[in-house]
Structure formats: C-alpha cells, structure tokens
Amino acid sequence: MSIQPDLAGVAFAAHLASFGDRPAVHLGSDTVSYAQLAWRVQEMAASFGSARRLVALEADNTLSSLTVYLAALSSGHPLLILPSGGGPAVESLLAAYEPDLIARSVDGGTTLEERRSGSKHDLHPELALLLSTSGSTGSPKLVRISAASVQANAQAIAQYLHLRPADTAATTLPLSYCYGMSVVNSHLLVGASIALTDLSVVDPCFWELMRSRSVTSFAAVPYTFDLLERVGFETMELPSLRYITQAGGRLDPARVRRYAQLGQERGWDLFVMYGQTEATARMAYLPPDEAADNPNAIGVPIPGGSFRLEPVPGLDESELVYSGPNVMLGYAEQPSDLARGRDITELRTGDLARRGPGGLYQIVGRRSRFVKIVGLRVDLGRVEKILADYGVTAAVAGSDSGLVAAVEGKHELSILAKTVAQDLGIPRAALTLCSVDSIPRLVNGKTDYPAVLALASQEPQRNPELPSAKACDDPKTIFADVLERTDVKETDTFVSLGGDSLSYVAASVRLESALGYLPDGWHLMPVCELTPKEPEAKPAGLNKAGPNPQPGTAPQRRRLIARMETGIVLRAVAIIFIVSTHVGLFDWEGTAHVLIAVAGYNFARFQLSGPRRERLKRQLKAVARIALPSMAVIGVAFATTDDYGWHNIFLLNTLVGPQGWTDMSRFWFIEILVHILVGLAALLAIPALDRAQRRWPWLLPLSLAAIDLLQRFDVIELPYPGQGPVLWLFAFGWAAALSKTWWQRSAMTLVALLTIPGSFSSEPRSATVLVGFLILLWITTLPVPRGLHRITALLATSSMYIYVTHWLVYPLFAEASLGLAVAASLAGGIAYWAFATRAMGAAERWLGRRRPSRASTAEAVA
Structure with missing residues (x-):
C-alpha cells in the first residue's frame, strides 16, 4: 500500500x-x-x-x-x-x-x-x-x-x-x-x-x-x-x-x-x-x-x-x-x-x-495489558512504573471499569491514589489501591493478576453513617454522608441522589476541602468525574530518591482570602440582615426577597433533572424537608403564645389568614416558598408542561414570571399578606440559573431593571432586591476571608431554620442586649438545623426499612 x-x-x-x-x-x-x-x-x-x-x-x-x-x-x-x-x-x-x-x-x-x-x-x-x-x-x-x-x-x-x-x-x-x-x-x-x-x-x-x-x-x-x-x-x-x-x-x-x-x-x-x-x-x-x-x-x-x-x-x-x-x-x-x-x-x-x-x-x-478508562487507553505496565518511581512496589490489574493495584508495605493510600490518578489523567474513583504484605504470585513466580483484580471485592465497605476522617477525601463518601445514602455509585450525581439546596452547602464545603477546588457545576457531575485538580501533597516516599521526604520543603502558605459560591454567601448575609432587622439592631429590608430569588436559582439546579416521576418524588421530598421542621416550630409557637392560629401550623395563613400584615404573617416566607414548590411540582407533573420545560428551559420560568407580574402591574389582584406577589422573583432566580450566555444575562438584567424598582414598599428595599439579584445573575463566586468560610457555610445551610426559629428566640434576649438576641437567634437556628436534619434523616431511613423492596428500589433511584 x-x-x-x-x-x-x-x-x-x-x-x-x-x-x-x-x-x-x-x-x-x-x-x-x-x-x-x-x-x-x-x-x-x-x-x-x-x-x-x-x-x-x-x-x-x-x-x-x-x-x-x-x-x-x-x-x-x-x-x-x-x-x-x-x-x-x-x-x-x-x-x-x-x-x-x-x-x-x-x-x-x-x-x-x-x-x-x-x-x-x-x-x-x-x-x-x-x-x-x-x-x-x-x-x-x-x-x-x-x-x-x-x-x-x-x-x-x-x-x-x-x-x-x-x-x-x-x-x-x-x-x-x-x-x-x-x-x-x-x-x-x-x-x-x-x-x-x-x-x-x-x-x-x-x-x-x-x-x-x-x-x-x-x-x-x-x-x-x-x-x-x-x-x-x-x-x-x-x-x-x-x-x-x-x-x-x-x-x-x-x-x-x-x-x-x-x-x-x-x-x-x-x-x-x-x-x-x-x-x-x-x-x-x-x-x-x-x-x-x-x-x-x-x-x-x-x-x-x-x-x-x-x-x-x-x-x-x-x-x-x-x-x-x-x-x-x-x-x-x-x-x-x-x-x-x-x-x-x-x-x-x-x-x-x-x-x-x-x-x-x-x-x-x-492480548496485551491495556484497558480503557472513560475512553482513555491505559497501559497497566506504565501504571506499575509510575508507582515504582514513587518508591512503591505494586502490581496492577484492571478492566474497562477501573484499575486495582496491590501495594506492598505501609503507605498513605488515599494521597497515593490521588497522585497516581492525577498522573494518569483518570478519575480518582477508577483507581483502587489495596495494601498487601506481598504481591500475589503464581507457583512459577509470576504475578497473579486475577488475584490482584479480586482484591477490590475484598476491600471492607465503610458504613456511611460512621464517617472516618480519611473518608472525607472521597467524593463518593461525602455524598453518602451528607445525603445519608448507602447506594452511591460512580455514575451518580449530587442531584440524581436527591441533593437539594439544604444539603448543597455542606457537600460543597467538604468537597472543596477534599479536591482543593470546587468544579463548576459539580452538583451535575458524576462522582467519577470529581477528581482533584492538583494532588494535595506527595506522600512520604513519593520522591524518586526513596521512601523519605525531601528535606528543606516548606508547606505552601494558604491564601487568607478565598472565594465561595455567590448563592451561599447571599444566604448567609441575608439571614443575618433578616434577624438583625426583626430584632431592631439595624434596619435593612429586602434580603428575604433576595432569598426568594436564591430559592428559584437553587430550584433550577437541583429539582429539574431526571424522569418526571422520579423528579416529582424528589420535589415532594424537598418540600417535606422545609415544611415539617417549620410546622413543628410553629406548633410550639402556637402552644406557647397567643400570636398564631391553626392555619399558621399548616402554612395556610397566606391563603385563609387575616388580610394585611399581622403577627400571623411572620412566617410568610416559609409559607409562600412551600406553596410555590408544591405548585410547581404539580404543574411539572403534567406531561405537556414537562415537555415544555425540557424544550424551552429558559423561557418557561420567564413565562411564569410574566403571569405573576400581572399582579405587580395591577392587571389582576389577589390577596397577599402585605408582601405582594413573589413567584416572579422565584422565577427570575430560576431563569438566572439557566442564563449561560451573555445575551441571556443581559436580557435578565433588562427585565430586572424594568420590574424590580417600584415593586416594594420602599426604594431601599427595591434597591436591595435588585442588587442582590444582579449579583446572583452575574457573579459566580465572592471573596470571603478563609477564616469565615465555615461560619458562612453554616449560616447558609441553616438559614431556613434560623428564619423559622428566631421569632421565638430573640424575645428572650432582646431586653438584655440586641446584639445578644441576634447571636442567640443564629445559634438557636443552627442548633435546630442540626437536630432537625438528623431527625428527618432517621425518619427517612426508618421509612425506607419499612417499605417493600420495590419501593426501596424506587427510592434509591429517586
């Protein structure tokens, strides 16, 4: 030829x-x-x-x-x-x-x-x-x-x-x-x-x-x-x-x-x-x-x-x-x-x-010892050489689903696995390292590769309810722990496992710590693609001179300022402003409405993927996680004060309570959010609307906003408890999450400028809502002092629980000190978040054990 x-x-x-x-x-x-x-x-x-x-x-x-x-x-x-x-x-x-x-x-x-x-x-x-x-x-x-x-x-x-x-x-x-x-x-x-x-x-x-x-x-x-x-x-x-x-x-x-x-x-x-x-x-x-x-x-x-x-x-x-x-x-x-x-x-x-x-x-x-991992052809002999260069004696076997290495001696396997996976360019989850006293061999002295491959099935499985410190390095374990799932697979995503805005913050903070960075759109990425951008450190023995670390190396200084996702920061800042305003420490209105837009933003990210039936189950589960803890607190408030009625407990004050703003309107945010989520779950369960959402994902929320804005411009009038219609803000946040191009963001900016000013009782409140929404729309991350990352994440995660409990907490401390009342409200909400999430998780696991096997399988998929 x-x-x-x-x-x-x-x-x-x-x-x-x-x-x-x-x-x-x-x-x-x-x-x-x-x-x-x-x-x-x-x-x-x-x-x-x-x-x-x-x-x-x-x-x-x-x-x-x-x-x-x-x-x-x-x-x-x-x-x-x-x-x-x-x-x-x-x-x-x-x-x-x-x-x-x-x-x-x-x-x-x-x-x-x-x-x-x-x-x-x-x-x-x-x-x-x-x-x-x-x-x-x-x-x-x-x-x-x-x-x-x-x-x-x-x-x-x-x-x-x-x-x-x-x-x-x-x-x-x-x-x-x-x-x-x-x-x-x-x-x-x-x-x-x-x-x-x-x-x-x-x-x-x-x-x-x-x-x-x-x-x-x-x-x-x-x-x-x-x-x-x-x-x-x-x-x-x-x-x-x-x-x-x-x-x-x-x-x-x-x-x-x-x-x-x-x-x-x-x-x-x-x-x-x-x-x-x-x-x-x-x-x-x-x-x-x-x-x-x-x-x-x-x-x-x-x-x-x-x-x-x-x-x-x-x-x-x-x-x-x-x-x-x-x-x-x-x-x-x-x-x-x-x-x-x-x-x-x-x-x-x-x-x-x-x-x-x-x-x-x-x-x-x-015939030869090559496998393909996510489309990459990997030479198993080459993997053994990489390990040998790091001073590690190992034998490597594998299939197209992953690699298994038998490693002689004592090594920090989690760091070693990250390093080798990075060198190979494969997902970390595709590499299993097993510690052995000696490499398995056949009677003729050659490496017994089938025995090496079988080591993967002998590795003990960790109970996700008992997380270990090292387990936090593994995205699969992080998802299992945060979402309390025992069935996490390499192809699962945070969203497909039922992750929502309440569990997102905890998962994102732990994942960033494990990977060294937070990939864009990580909540939609399969577990097998969540790999470190750079190895955190070469383990002892990974320098090519031998098992001892090279002298004279100093740890890299951590930056004092690092970035966090905008939605997380907005949730943390907003709940501080909401509580401080209600307590009287200072007056800054409008941040609750910013949270409505953030809720829509998170809805688009967590609640719209998957088949219609599975998605409906996930949406209703998310509603339950908001409604049930809130109803429990409001029930206590009803029993201990004269400020609330039965309709408050069942989150119905917006629909059947007194007109205008009263003490019974204090939980309006929770009520309206639950109403919106239930309504959208029902609407998107309709096949025609489901198809419309899939075909025109950006236009559907704008259409819902347009309908709700008819009230904003007095075309129609419906009773609301002093807050006016807010579905349009939720829909704006939904559309913002789907605005991936410059022209889409520009269009959303124009729409916001035409609708938000004048929509609220004061211009400062309108300005707060407008600025908050534009930040959410245009800025992906915000700089936050590294020392404040944990408290920011904690406040964002528990923001809903702080909102619903602070009405009961701050009156106990307000006479002594307004600052103390704010701090106690935040601390009380965080404590209730810790209790409620564990209680809800235990209840879900108990219900899961009582369901027949077919229902359990369906739950695992949802």
Missing part, C-alpha cells in the same frame, strides 16, 4: 472556504460560517510562519483551539495534541519533544509561545499529527499520523454515517481525544456544522443546546449511557436527533440492544464503533439495523479498511489485524523519530477476535 504525502496539509482543513456562508461552528447564540472560520484559520496559519515547525496544542472545546488545530492541519505543520489544563503529563511531553511553538488556552483564547523561529526537528513530509497512545500518562510514546490518514478516516466516517451538510454534531468529547477529533473532522469534511460545547449530558443546558441548534448527533463513551439514564434521556423529545455514536470501550451488550431498540422507537440510529488511536480513530462500525440482534459485535470494517485474523501461539483465539489508509505511520518515542516515514502498513490491534455470521467481527479478549 502506498500513501502519497500531501505537503499542503489535510485537504478538508485547507478547503473550508469552499462551503462559503454555510454555518460551521455554533457557539452558544453565535454562529461562525465556513468563510469566517477559513479566514480565522488562514490568519492563525500565517502566524506560524513559513518554516515548517512542530506545533503543540493544549486542545479544549473552544473556537480558538479549533482554529489552531485546523491551521496546523491546513498548512502542513505537524501538530502535537495535548490535553487542556497542563499538569505533569503535558509538561513531560513538552520536555521530551521540545515543540517549536506552543498554543495554550487562556480565558477562552489562545496564547502562542514561540520557542524558536525555525525548527530544531527533522520533520517527515507526511507527518500531520502526534497523538498519545495511552491517555494522559506522560509516556513519551506517541502515534505518528499522516495527513492522508486524517483525510481518509474522515471520509470513511462521513460515508458510513451518511453525513450531510444539514447535520450538526455536539462536541460531547474533548478535541484532544481522537474520538472527539474524528467527530470534528468528519463533519467539517462535508460542510456540516459543530455545536462547540463542553457541557456534560447531565447539564440541562446541554439539552437546551440540542434543541435550539437542532443537533443531529452526539458521541458517547460507555459511561455516557449511565449519565443518560440519570437525566431521563429515554423520555426526552429530541426531534432533530438522527443518530448516536458509541466508542471508547465496550458497551454492555444488553445496553446496546436496549438503546438500539429505543432508537428504532424514537427515530434515531445507534452506531456502535471500534477504533484505536493508531488507526487515526475508527476501524469498524456496527450497522444500526444489526445492533439489536448482534449487540456483542463491533461490526464490519469501515469503507477502505479490512480485517484479518492471525492465530496467536498458545491461545485458541486469533488477533485482529487491520489494514487501511488510516493506519498510522508508526510510533515515536523520541524527537528523532519525527523524521521517520511509514514503518507499518497494517495494525496489530492486540485484541482477540472472531468473525461471526454476516461477516460481523466480535472482540473476545485482549
């Missing part, structure tokens, strides 16, 4: 302008045409200079990264693709290959670091891409891909997927991953468009993007399907969806069959695919009409490719060998290898396979 070099670069990247004004890239509400993209690419290519150089790109799903990628491909500069975010793996590759030009992503743009004007490397004319073959382990072994191979694989994929210019693909995978890269290549080849995003499928905004941009496909790895089940994908209305592709590891056959059948029912296809980096991306695909009947198969070779089966000595099965124009040139292990041409014409996959009826191939095992 002969592949002719194309010194002009990859054809599809060089000919983008031929598609003219057709849309190429969708970025939120903006669209970049092919002509505009081609101009950007030409400008970027010109900045590379005329001399052919080795370019390194830390690739992420942004227009700037895509521009650099296409510029290198189109102009013939070999491109070393690196994962975004830096870290040891990236620095190791940069040190090994010394690229001439480095492109890094910074604040949504790209910075170019020019190390030399020419190139210090001898670059083969066919070389186009350098890709890591084993994930982000920092291994210097790279795959050398030619321009002709990139073009050929894109053409083959476009052919069997029947891609057309009207198609739009959402970038559910990173550009640095060859699977994600192949989605971009094949669509730009035919003049189709890319919806460029890094949103997860568990984020409601991703599905808004799917509908607003009429996305026709998205790519998935096996764990993506776990996430799809969590968000109720089976019931979603996605009229534009044409197909889903799956690769990155073996998908369970039962799940292949189920999703193939679901696709047949809903009008889209499932393409199960097989590939390796060494073949640019794809080698085989399973025709959608074969998936339900042959879910174990990888299918047939892609157009232009072929398979053969080569017997393996000592094994009953044969190795799968692939030939095609997309096969790599060969490997590179050092810079001098970049001058090499083609070393191979066929690819030995390392997979054992057989050919079944209809010419469909099936993988039955692996």
